[in-house]
Amino acid sequence: MSTLTYTARDSATMLKRNLRYSVRYPVTIIVALAIPALLLLLFVGVFGGALGAGLGAAPPGGKYIDYVVPGILLMSIGYGASSTTLAVNRDMTEGIIARFRTMAISRSSVLTGHVVAALIRTVASCVLLIGVALLMGYRSSADAGRWLAAAGLVALLAFALSWLAVAIGLAAPTAEGTSGFTLIVQLLPFISSAFVPTGTMSGPVRWFAHNQPFTPVIDTLRGLLTGTPIGHSGIIAVAWCVGLAVLGYFWAGALFRKGAVR
Amino acid sequence: MSPTTSSPAITASGLRKCFGDKVVLDGIDLSVAEGTVFSLLGPNGAGKTTTVHILSTLMRADGGEARVMGRDPARDPDAVRAVIGVTGQFSAVDGLLTGRENLQLMADLRHLPRAEGRRRAAELLAEFELADAADKRAATYSGGMRRRLDLAMTLVGDPRVIFLDEPTTGLDPRSRRTMWQIVRSLVGRGVTIFLTTQYLDEADELADRIAVLDQGRIVATGTPAELKRRVPGGHVRLQFADAAALTAAERLLDGAARGDGLSLNVPGDAGIHALRALLTRLDDAGIEAETLSVHTPDLDDVFFALTGRPAADTASADHNTSTNDAAPTNNTAPTNNTAPTSNENASEQKESVR
Numbered sequence: 001m002s003t004l005t006y007t008a009r010d011s012a013t014m015l016k017r018n019l020r021y022s023v024r025y026p027v028t029i030i031v032a033l034a035i036p037a038l039l040l041l042l043f044v045g046v047f048g049g050a051l052g053a054g055l056g057a058a059p060p061g062g063k064y065i066d067y068v069v070p071g072i073l074l075m076s077i078g079y080g081a082s083s084t085t086l087a088v089n090r091d092m093t094e095g096i097i098a099r100f101r102t103m104a105i106s107r108s109s110v111l112t113g114h115v116v117a118a119l120i121r122t123v124a125s126c127v128l129l130i131g132v133a134l135l136m137g138y139r140s141s142a143d144a145g146r147w148l149a150a151a152g153l154v155a156l157l158a159f160a161l162s163w164l165a166v167a168i169g170l171a172a173p174t175a176e177g178t179s180g181f182t183l184i185v186q187l188l189p190f191i192s193s194a195f196v197p198t199g200t201m202s203g204p205v206r207w208f209a210h211n212q213p214f215t216p217v218i219d220t221l222r223g224l225l226t227g228t229p230i231g232h233s234g235i236i237a238v239a240w241c242v243g244l245a246v247l248g249y250f251w252a253g254a255l256f257r258k259g260a261v262r
Numbered sequence: 263m264s265p266t267t268s269s270p271a272i273t274a275s276g277l278r279k280c281f282g283d284k285v286v287l288d289g290i291d292l293s294v295a296e297g298t299v300f301s302l303l304g305p306n307g308a309g310k311t312t313t314v315h316i317l318s319t320l321m322r323a324d325g326g327e328a329r330v331m332g333r334d335p336a337r338d339p340d341a342v343r344a345v346i347g348v349t350g351q352f353s354a355v356d357g358l359l360t361g362r363e364n365l366q367l368m369a370d371l372r373h374l375p376r377a378e379g380r381r382r383a384a385e386l387l388a389e390f391e392l393a394d395a396a397d398k399r400a401a402t403y404s405g406g407m408r409r410r411l412d413l414a415m416t417l418v419g420d421p422r423v424i425f426l427d428e429p430t431t432g433l434d435p436r437s438r439r440t441m442w443q444i445v446r447s448l449v450g451r452g453v454t455i456f457l458t459t460q461y462l463d464e465a466d467e468l469a470d471r472i473a474v475l476d477q478g479r480i481v482a483t484g485t486p487a488e489l490k491r492r493v494p495g496g497h498v499r500l501q502f503a504d505a506a507a508l509t510a511a512e513r514l515l516d517g518a519a520r521g522d523g524l525s526l527n528v529p530g531d532a533g534i535h536a537l538r539a540l541l542t543r544l545d546d547a548g549i550e551a552e553t554l555s556v557h558t559p560d561l562d563d564v565f566f567a568l569t570g571r572p573a574a575d576t577a578s579a580d581h582n583t584s585t586n587d588a589a590p591t592n593n594t595a596p597t598n599n600t601a602p603t604s605n606e607n608a609s610e611q612k613e614s615v616r
């Protein structure tokens with residue numbers, strides 16, 4: 001068999017292993033679903049009235065849930081990435097990665113398996129989350145093409161954050177060491193256009209919110225799903241995702257090759 | 263049994279490795295014949311694990327050459343990986359999968375056909391007494407079971423060379439014995455085993471050849487018997503009922519020295535012939551000894567003699583005193599003794615360092 005078939009076969013083996021966890025311990029999917037769902041409930045049911053009324057750039061139809069769903073999707077992606085970091089870190093500290101590295105298997109398959117599994121998990125929790133939002137009254141004006149584009153962007157961001165998550169999982173000496181990453185991906189949506197437009201924020205916070213990667217992604221998703229203007233956000237969003245993916249990919253690859261043997 | 267003409271399974275010459283300023287391996291040379299057990303013996307921090315990491319492609323040496331089954335770990339790592347199995351210091355099993363799934367994962371990664379992978383997994387589960395726990399998660403296994411599963415996973419691809427890095431560290435005595443039996447059965451199948459250990463009795467028990475590693479250098483190599491021969495300290499201790507017999511024996515036997523109480527230490531080897539000769543001399547002289555015990559120098563004495571330090575490190579002060587008197591083992595029958603351990607406690611304390 002050629003190297004390529006081995007790579008595919010080993011990656012499939014690794015993917016199977018990671019998906020088996022998700023099926024057997026669905027807690028990672030549940031967390032990535034339940035916490036954003038609770039926040040959705042909180043923001044729509046509790047703050048929604050006041051926030052929606054205060055929205056300068058209220059979406060057509062003016063329903064706050066239509067505004068907030070893209071941001072909630074990003075939170076779900078963030079939670080998904082946190083569990084990926086933990087899974088990779090567990091592999092590393094348990095020594096199983098060291099074992100894989102002494103076997104004649106495709107080097108990339110170990111990490112590819114994690115990333116693809118993370119992607120599938122995240123997309124699954126996003127689909128479920130959309131279902132919850134629809135039940136709560138979310139309505140989108142998008143046609144199939146726009147939904148597809150939105151799904152593509154969600155997958156792209158999930159892909160980028162997964163590679164970053166893998167790199168951090170490899171780099172962190174302990175599970176506690178990954179908490180910084182977890183904190184960042186879970187906090188970023190709050191300082192973005194997820195819940196209120198960045199224009200309503202004060203000076204430096206506004207600058208940060210406007211220039212951080214989640215905002216253009218959220219704005220693009222919102223534009224695709226509810227028809228608000230997208231502007232340059234689409235390009236910027238894709239650029240951020242590609243940039244983060246490349247960074248994560250090469251960082252993870254370097255860490256894996258260097259093989260921090262513990 | 264072991265092939266006589268084939269080239270060695272593992273060779274290394276001048277292996278060097280530094281971590282920053284710290285020289286961990288300072289020119290290691292070794293050669294391991296195929297189908298034998300080679301033991302790298304040394305205290306923590308001597309460089310045992312680093313050597314295993316280099317030979318098993320986990321780490322690159324800074325200098326020197328190595329070959330595993332004729333393949334170069336640095337230049338052709340995948341070729342080396344295809345013929346080796348590694349069981350590291352910590353059990354590298356997937357705790358969230360069951361024992362069977364862990365083995366099947368290895369079979370898949372070794373690219374065995376599905377049915378054969380399943381058969382091999384079942385076979386190994388039975389062989390390693392894990393059949394009852396096969397479908398329980400590995401996280402629920404005891405330390406000994408995890409270690410057995412780990413070793414079973416290493417064996418899935420039928421490797422020609424197996425690296426065992428401190429395979430019994432942290433195991434209870436019974437699990438250690440089980441591990442030893444497994445290692446012996448592997449050698450029986452012609453597998454070459456590279457074993458690192460800080461337990462002197464373990465190397466003594468299992469190894470065909472031993473290299474003593476100290477601070478990144480090999481300070482001695484040889485068979486366990488050869489190493490022991492390099493060390494003084496073997497003697498026969500005679501215990502007498504009264505002072506008269508003791509004095510008579512002392513006069514009879516050259517070089518004998520009084521021990522505690524009414525005992526006499528007679529230097530020399532404790533082979534059957536020597537013992538018989540000794541007893542005959544006593545009989546002929548009409549001297550009756552009450553009991554007799556044989557003291558063979560063990561590897562702890564070897565280490566002390568070679569490095570001037572006890573095996574478990576100079577730092578553990580409490581061990582210094584025990585090296586001289588507790589290490590030689592006492593058996594009250596004149597048979598060859600199977601080294602019970604006095605070094606266990608001293609080694610145990612150091613386990614968590616890495």
